[in-house]
Amino acid sequence: MAEFDLLVLGAGPAGSAAAVTAARAGLRVALIDRHSFPRDKLCGGGFTGRSMRYFREIFATGMPDTPVLRQDAISFCAFGHEIGHFTGIPALHMTMRRDLDHALVRAAVAAGATDLTGQKVTALDIDQPSVTLGGQAVTAPLLIGADGVNSTTARALFGRAFDPxxxxxxxxxxxxxxxxxxxxxxxxxxxxxxxxxxxxxxxxxxxxxxxxxxxxxxxxxxxxxxxxxxxxxxxxxxxxxxxxPFGTYRRQPGRGRVMLVGDAAGLVDPITGEGIAYALKSGQLAAVSAIAALRTGAPETALDQYRKALSPIHRAISQARMIRPFIFYPAFRNSFVSGFRNSSTLRSEYLRLLAGETEYGPITRRTLARLPRFLARSVLN
Ligand SMILES: Cc1cc2nc3c(=O)[nH]c(=O)nc-3n(C[C@H](O)[C@H](O)[C@H](O)COP(=O)(O)OP(=O)(O)OC[C@H]3O[C@@H](n4cnc5c(N)ncnc54)[C@H](O)[C@@H]3O)c2cc1C
The missing domain is CATH 3.30.9.10 (D-Amino Acid Oxidase, subunit A, domain 2)
Structure with missing residues (x-):
């Protein structure tokens, strides 16, 4: 039985962010994944300004060590109509997840995490955290479940990975x-x-x-x-x-000594489908909670600290869910199209959101302020 301070199950962006944060703080971290890296992950690979901001904060370096196409032009269409073409926007970075995730794993291992990728998990104990890889068990006072949308950890905790x-x-x-x-x-x-x-x-x-x-x-x-x-x-x-995941995050992101991060916790923007940014951030937040709890000798307090630290992300996802009907509900579609075309404020807020310069709060407030006009236009259409 090999002993660690922290087990991180899953080495996508959430797991690598957790592992690099905890390893840099001096914890003995096991970074576990059933795949060897590089491995494919189905994803658009759109690395927004928000992802880049979190990446720089967590990995303390300017750019992921991976091929990136830097884009400063974007076209938005809605229901078959072009609603805006913008150039000179804050950079969006287009990546291939095969390369990006490999670069993040390399950075976590360089920071001191033990590389246990490429090994099949044959057993998982969520009460006294331990993971069995082939014949060998690894154990720690805390486990971070970063194992994606079909999370084995979430299934072990709650009976299913997500709400169908x-x-x-x-x-x-x-x-x-x-x-x-x-x-x-x-x-x-x-x-x-x-x-x-x-x-x-x-x-x-x-x-x-x-x-x-x-x-x-x-x-x-x-x-x-x-x-x-x-x-x-x-x-x-x-x-x-x-x-x-598309808007239903786990209000209780774990249980006991287990914290769920990234897709395993349902942390994806329900309008844009962007999940890399929240995966990185939640991985970091879970690791910071683990570090603090282990320092005080009370690992059982990590989850509560993590849940509180996640609340801005939970709030942002709830706000995005609130706005979503104004985009997709059939009676509102025309109003959304003309609103987006005609409101430079709405457009620039949305671009600032992709750039990681704002959150859904201001957009929600503006949407609610425009609601009477929006409803009147929808009725007249
Ligand atoms: C088609 C598609 C397009 C998308 N496009 C974008 C986009 O352009 N931009 C964006 O920001 N987001 C996008 N997303 C969302 C984004 O891919 C996810 O939100 C993000 O990958 C979540 O990261 P994660 O680390 O939580 O999980 P993952 O990246 O899924 O990583 C989980 C890891 O856990 C490992 N694992 C799983 N189960 C086990 C197990 N039992 N044992 C051991 N290891 C295990 C897996 O091998 C994997 O490496 C897209 C998603 C999809 C499906």
Whole structure:
């Protein structure tokens, strides 16, 4: 039995952020993943300004050590109409998760975390945290469950990884062809019902996908085909799919000596589907809570500290859920399209949100202030 101070199960952005934070503070950290890195992860790989801000804060370096296409142009469409094209915006970074996650694992291991990736987990004890890898058990007073949307840890704690009534689902294709320089990032609200489509240029091609609330999208493959056709793309590239948390985070992000982070805790923006930023931040917050609790010799207090530290993220996700109907509810669609086209404030707030310069609070307040006009326009339409 190998003993550590902290077990981190899952080495995506949430797990690596937790591991680097705890290892730098001198904890003995085991970073565990069933895959060896580099490994693929289905994702648009859009690394927003918000992700970059958290990345710099946590990893204490300027850029992830990975190929990145820096973009400063974005096109927004909604329900088939272009609603805005912007250039000179704060940089968005387009990554491939295979490379990005590998770079983050390398950084966590360089900070002192023990690399236990590429090993199958054969048993998990959530009461006296321990993980068995093949024949060998590793144990610690605390465990961080960073094992993604299908989290084994969440299932062990609560019986299921997510609520199927509220989960999202997304489909994607990777196109290897080079994208012409200057091709903007494109986001299409409504390419799926209560969801969106994306066309992200990369250094090595282009990632196109659609995603939305699963129960409202019974034929997401048809949405993807229609979206590809609208973009003028004919391809027989394999279509891959994955669940995506979409607004229902876990109010209780763990139990006992176990904390859940990232997708395992449901921390994804329910309008944009952005999850890397909250994965990084929640990983850091859980590690900071673990460090503080272990220092006082009271590991059982870590979860409560972590839950309190998460409240700004929980609030932001709840606010985004509140705004979501104003974008997707059929009676409001035209008002949203004309509101976004005509309101420079709304547009710039949204771009500031992607840049990580603001949160949903100010957007929610503005949306509520415009509500009477919005409703009147919707009734008249
Ligand atoms: C199609 C799609 C497109 C997306 N596009 C974007 C985007 O452009 N930008 C953005 O910000 N977000 C995007 N997201 C969301 C983003 O991918 C996730 O929010 C993010 O990956 C969450 O990070 P994580 O570390 O919590 O989990 P993950 O990245 O899923 O990492 C979990 C890790 O745990 C490991 N693991 C799982 N189970 C076990 C087990 N039993 N034993 C051992 N290891 C295990 C896995 O191998 C994996 O390495 C997208 C999601 C989807 C599905």
């Amino acid at each position: 009534k509220h989960i999202g689902f997304a489909l994607e294709v990777e196109l290897p062809a080079e994208t012409p320089p200057g091709t903007p990032v494109r986001i299409d609200f409504g390419a799926a019902d209560w969801g969106y489509g994306w066309d992200f240029p990369k250094t090595c091609g282009r990632t196109i996908g659609v995603g939305g609330v699963l129960r409202r999208n019974t034929d997401l493959k048809a949405n993807l085909s229609a979206y590809l056709a609208a973009l003028g793309v004919a391809t027989d590239a394999p279509v891959k799919g994955q669940f995506l």
